[in-house]
Amino acid sequence: MSTSPVTLGKALNMGLRKAMEDDAKVLLMGEDIGKLGGVFRVTDGLQKDFGEDRVIDTPLAESGILGTAVGLAMRGFRPVVEIQFDGFVYPAYDQIVCQVAKLHARSRGRLPMSIVIRIPFGGGIGAVEHHSESPEAYFAHTAGLKVVACSNPVDAYWMIQQAIAHPDPIVFFEPKRRYWEKAELDTEATPEPLFASRLVREGSQVTVLAYGPMVKTALQAASAAEEEGISVEVLDLRTISPLDMGPVLASVRRTGRCVVVHEAPSNLGLGAELSARITEACFYELEAPVLRVGGYDTPYPPSKLEEDYLPDLDRVLEAVDRSLAF
């Protein structure tokens, strides 16, 4: 039993350790995940304890990592792959989209593809190019892949274990700017299901949907709105594909208004899909169109401009106001 404050990064580390203890077929693969423990130290100490055969420092080749993970998965292993930064997943994109996503279907279910692809994503850490991207929509758009994002240490601990135990390939997004945030973690609690969205703050006037790093931003916006007498409900989506529409629709039916927030550009992002589904399901209950707050449709800017690019508390509030003004 342990109830102690841990960071999101440490919670992932604990979750990975538990998954490796529980199942000898779980392997970790990635660049610098061994002695270094990963550039964010998420795999810290695991190679020391589980050996180089289970915590594998791979050659510097993402396509190679994913391609060999496919073979290992065919052989019954459960590879958990670390992509060092969001912007470096693309060399592996072909393997993920053409192979990982399709082999279960192509083999009529004969080939297991229990692969977890961990990707630190999003901006806000003042990094150089390719280190701050939000590529989730590319993967959510691909049939055969599941996509989830954790937002806090408790979810990180449970969701990574659930993802590893799950039979389908999962792209697991980790909010890199929240790696150092702490929360109490009770490792004996009963976790929520993996593919479930969660109401994280009740409110009555506007529903705000967020995932990953933007959950905290949405919660901050809700607190600020409260001071102005506006009641905002916040949902942490947790699962991006498949979407868990039940709680989303229930909330929007109550409030009649919805704002979707993500760092990824709005054009064809998750907000577009959510907006379409909400509009299809509760058109007559809506008091305003579903609004989106996202990154602009430009390449991620140099870090001096990232605060201008990224959705923040003010931009969420501005959208809440616009929704209420309809």
Place this chain on the structure above:
Amino acid sequence: MSEVPEPVHHGFEPNPFGPHHDPISSDPIHADVASPVEQPELVQLLTPEGERVEHPDYSIDLSAEEVQALYRDLALVRRVDVEATALQRQGELGIWASLLGQEAAQIGAGRALLPDDMAFPTYREHGVAWCRGIDPLSIIGLFRGCDSGSWDPIESKFSLYTIVIGAQTLHAVGYAMGMQRDEGQGACLAFFGDGATSQGDVNEAFIFAAVFDAPVVFFCQNNQYAISEPIEKQTRIPLYRRASGFGFPGIRVDGNDVLAVLAVTRRALEAARSGQGPTLIEAYTYRMGAHTTSDDPSRYRLASEMEAWKLKDPIERLKAYLVRSGQADAAFFDAIQAESDELAARVRSGTMEMPDPDPVSMFENTYAEITPYLEEQRDTFLAYQAGFSDQDSHA
């Protein structure tokens, strides 16, 4: 007496790779497995002690002024690098990727370039940038987060820094194919690291270059590490030997010997320009600092390793040579010292004074011409920003 059972015939030969096959070491074709750190022929013209030595295939004949100029390059780029590291520590840069220890590899390669040649750097080629006349402050701007490379890659013949490992090697080959087709005079010099050699892109670049006989030289700085991973994680053979499998020559040069690097790179570029196709140069060197200012090498390598490489320092050895051969006196070194300090001061003040970029600039150049939808976003952004300044002025 028990009878030996008849062998059962299944109608096929027993699988030679079945569970009882011989250990691989007894297989003659596997007996010759090399190691990536094995010390093969390494072109060297200057020993670590600064002694000038001859090599049967490579020679170089430089005047005292030319050797002094190389020393100046080495000293100045190291001084800028040290200053940039300090600026990062003081919060002025987001991150810095140090070239410490790799100065000779970069200056030797950079000074082998002729005006028509085109260089394709990674994110660490500050020394090559220097040789191409890029102001160090332009490099700093990228690491400060002001832009993603403010120099003109075509005019300076120095492409933009490329962070995605290996991608630029293909660009270099394509550019070289262009030179071939419009009868350009130059060749391309593609920079990459030891880790990069594992990427598909780099291997594809080798193949394209070989098949099209492209005028390109692949310049691999083997600094022994890809972040924390030592070279053994990327290869079983010395990297320069990879070239032969692709059908072009590979050569290993002492990357801490600026004279040898210059001689070898000149020769390879000449071959490329004269239609003899690609060469792979492995500059054998050492990353004396951390991977970047975000890295902590004490987690994965021993300090003693560093001590051994310090004895091979690229700048100390050229200095020893200049002194030993009487080609430079104390006054020369004093002057370089003074110039370094001046440059460092300019880099420091230039960094502090560097203006933040205009936020609206992020909407520019996404396309040749801004699209209506993006224009709408830009205008919304501007109106939104103006709202804040209104609030400020009313407050």
